[in-house]
Amino acid sequence: MAVSIQQLRFAYPSDTAKTVLNIPEWSVAQGESVFLHGPSGTGKSTLLNLLAGILQCREGTLEVLGHSLHTMSGRQRDRFRARHIGFVFQQFNLIPYLNVLDNVLLASYFADRASGREDALTLLQELQLDAELCRKKASELSVGQQQRVAIARALISKPEMLIVDEPTSALDTDNRDIFMQLLLELVQRHQMTLLFVSHDRSLDRGFHRSVSLQEFNQAAHAGESI
Ligand SMILES: Nc1ncnc2c1ncn2[C@@H]1O[C@H](COP(=O)(O)OP(=O)(O)OP(=O)(O)O)[C@@H](O)[C@H]1O
Numbered sequence: 001m002a003v004s005i006q007q008l009r010f011a012y013p014s015d016t017a018k019t020v021l022n023i024p025e026w027s028v029a030q031g032e033s034v035f036l037h038g039p040s041g042t043g044k045s046t047l048l049n050l051l052a053g054i055l056q057c058r059e060g061t062l063e064v065l066g067h068s069l070h071t072m073s074g075r076q077r078d079r080f081r082a083r084h085i086g087f088v089f090q091q092f093n094l095i096p097y098l099n100v101l102d103n104v105l106l107a108s109y110f111a112d113r114a115s116g117r118e119d120a121l122t123l124l125q126e127l128q129l130d131a132e133l134c135r136k137k138a139s140e141l142s143v144g145q146q147q148r149v150a151i152a153r154a155l156i157s158k159p160e161m162l163i164v165d166e167p168t169s170a171l172d173t174d175n176r177d178i179f180m181q182l183l184l185e186l187v188q189r190h191q192m193t194l195l196f197v198s199h200d201r202s203l204d205r206g207f208h209r210s211v212s213l214q215e216f217n218q219a220a221h222a223g224e225s226i
Contacts, residue, residue, distance in 0.1 A: 086154030
């Protein structure tokens with residue numbers, strides 16, 4: 001299994017009275033692509049952040065790619081994420097003053113799987129970003145270009161799992177369709193597990209499974225308190 005969750009409960013330390021996630025059981029198979037949707041504020045980003053080890057699971061079990069994240073320290077989770085997970089954030093989080101190529105190479109450095117310039121340039125080319133563009137600073141790119149750099153950065157260390165959080169909201173329909181096609185092709189070619197969050201249900205074409213968080217998160221129904 002790529003993801004296996006049992007009896008997970010999560011509340012933010014700053015608001016412990018509010019259970020954001022209460023998931024009795026949920027799993028994702030290796031190589032599966034899952035489109036996760038649900039109304040705003042129901043905990044989609046929170047779930048992705050737990051799966052990537054950015055947030056800590058304090059109650060229940062959370063296994064990702066066979067690793068027990070619920071027993072790991074913060075440092076171990078950071079290392080796990082750098083090695084095994086590619087994460088594309090809503091705001092991309094590129095480093096604005098570094099050029100495109102260096103933004104991508106920096107991620108491979110942190111993963112301890114240093115990929116060379118050639119690998120990075122090939123990947124950027126696959127994502128339709130040419131050599132000239134790769135010399136530009138991230139702050140000089142369009143939103144669509146930044147998005148593709150963020151994907152390249154997530155893929156450079158050859159992660160087994162790619163997590164993408166609502167990445168298309170700033171794009172027009174044509175660019176969105178091109179982006180989705182590119183993403184799904186890359187995921188299939190590299191045989192990765194994909195978890196993709198969006199409000200936009202029309203994007204779920206091509207995924208193995210489309211699921212609402214409310215189907216398996218009990219906290220979303222009850223407005224539950226611990
Ligand atoms: N850092 C935080 N501290 C406290 N509460 C938070 C924090 N981040 C999110 N929340 C709360 O947790 C709940 C779930 O938020 P989350 O961002 O996971 O929802 P979401 O489904 O991804 O929403 P959206 O679709 O709007 O991005 C919300 O009620 C939110 O207010």
